[in-house]
Amino acid sequence: MSRPFYITTTLPYVNDKPHVGHALEFVQADALARSRRLRDDEVFFNTGTDEHGQKIYDKAVKEGRDVKEYVDFYAERFTALKEKLNLSYDAFIRTTDEKHIQAAQEIWKRCEAAGDIYKKNYKTKYCVGCELEKTDSELVEGKCPIHLNLELQIVDEENYFFKLSKYKDALLAYLAGDVVTPLARKNDAINFVNGDGFQDFSISRLKEKMSWGIPVPGDESQVMYVWFDALTNYISTLDWPNESADSNFTKYWMNGETLQVAGKDQVRMQSIMWQAMLLSANVPPTQHVFYHGFITSGGQKMSKSLGNVLDPFDYAEEFGIDAVRYFFLRHVHPFEDSDFTRERFVESYNAGLANGLGNLASRVMKMAEEHLTEPVVVAEKEDFTDYFALLDAFKFNEASDLIWQKIAECDALIQESQPFKVVKDDAEKGRALIADLAVRLYTIGRMLNPLMPSTSQIIKDAVKANKKPENMFSRREA
C-alpha cells in the first residue's frame, strides 16, 4: 500500500534568524512526514529558504553586505534546524538555486503562453513590509494597517501582470473541494476571491530599481516579483519542469498526494495566487493546504519591546529537542493561536514527560530487567488507525492524547495487578504481567515515532535490550 506523499512547509524569508513560528511549522510538518513513513508511504518532505525581494535587498544594503553573502548567512541558520529540531526533510530548496531559477522562468513562460501575462503601465501603492500591493480600501489613514510605520511606496512603472481575475471561477471550484484545513481558512480564501482585493497583480519590477530577483524571460529590464518566484519552489524542488515518467515531479506531484503546511496568514498566497499560477501553467493544484495558528507569549504576540520573545532553540538546549516537539505538538492547538510561556512549558514537561512517559518507562523496564530472562517479543506492525486518522487531520494534540491515555492505563494497570508483588509469590504469573507491560511500552514507543523520534527509539531499544534506560526526562523546577 505504499504511495507517494509530498509535503512542504512554506519557505521562510531569510531576513532574520529562525524563530518560534518557523520551529512550530517545521515540527508539525516533520511529524506528518514521519507518520507517513511509519506507514511505509514514500515521502518527499520539502523545505528551504525564500531569498529574493526588495526587503532582503534593502536590508543587505543597509548592513553593507553583499546580498548573496547575506542570504547565504541566513540560509545556514535555517539548514541548521535539521539537527536542532531533528527534522527529516528530504530536500532544502533555496530560491537562489540554479534549478529553482530555471523553474521560475519556465512557469513564467507557461503562464505567458497561456495568455495570462500582460504588460501594463500602472501606478499603485506598495507595502514593502508585506511585499504586496495595497488597494485604497485596504489602507488605514493612507498606510498599510499591518505596517503603520512604513511609508507606502508609490510604484509608477510599466510592469508585467498576471491575470488572476481570469481564474475566479476555477479557484472557487477548487476551493469548494476538500483543499483547505481548517474551515475558517477556507472561508477566508473564498471571501478573498469574492472580494474587491481579487484583482490581477503585478509580477515584475524594473530591474534598475530592484535588481535582486530572477530575470524575466525575454525582458532583461525586469525581474520577477518575489512571490511569483518563491511559490514555484514547491515544484522546482521536484526538478520541475522535468516531467519525464521517472521524475520526482511525476511521481510526487502528478501521481502522489500533495500537502502544504503554512501559517494562517498565508491563505492569499498559498491557496489563491499559487493555485492560480498552477492552473495557468496547466499543472494540477495542491491537493491540500493546512494552515496552523500562531504562538503567543503571555497572551500577547511576541515582541522584542515587551521582552516576551521565547527562543525555542534555548528550550531545546535546556530540555531536549523532544521536549520542545512534545510541547508544540501536544500543547499547541493546531489551528488556533496558543500561548507559550516557561510556566506552561515546565508544567507540561513535568506532567507529561517526567511523571508520565519517563517514569513509566523506568518502572516498567526496572521490573523487566530484574525479572525477565530475555527481551519480550515485539511486533512492528500494529493497528494505529485512530491515531493516524487524527494525525492526518492535523490534530496533533488529540493524537498525542491517545498515547498519554495508554501511559495512564499502564500506570493504573501496575497499581491494580501489582506485578512487583506477584512476581515474589508466583514468578511465572508475575513475569507474564511484566512482559505484557513491556509490550505495551514498546507500542507506546512506536506510536511516539512521528512526534518524538529520539525518545521513541530510546524506548524501543530499551525494550528490545530488556534494559532500564537512563532517566529520559528529569523533573524540573519552574
Added chain:
RNA sequence: CGCGGGGUAGAGCAGUAGUAGCUCGCCAGGCUCAUAACCUGGAGGUCGCGGGUGCGAAUCCCGCCCCCGCAACCA
C-alpha cells in the same frame, strides 16, 4: 458598524448536539516497581448574558456585554 481571536472548576486549557473533561493546585486514602514518581476517591463549574431552534445546546441561529491582538520581526 474596521479585521481577527477569545470568554468552560482557584489558575492554565481541551471539548462544534446526546450523562461537563485534562493539567497544575487543594483535601483524604492507598501503593512502594518507578524520576518525592504512581493509583483511588473528594471538594470546586448558572460552560459571559438574554432569547430562539431541537427530544436534547458549551456545541446551531439572533441580539447584547466584556477581554485581547492588529509598530518592527513575522509562521
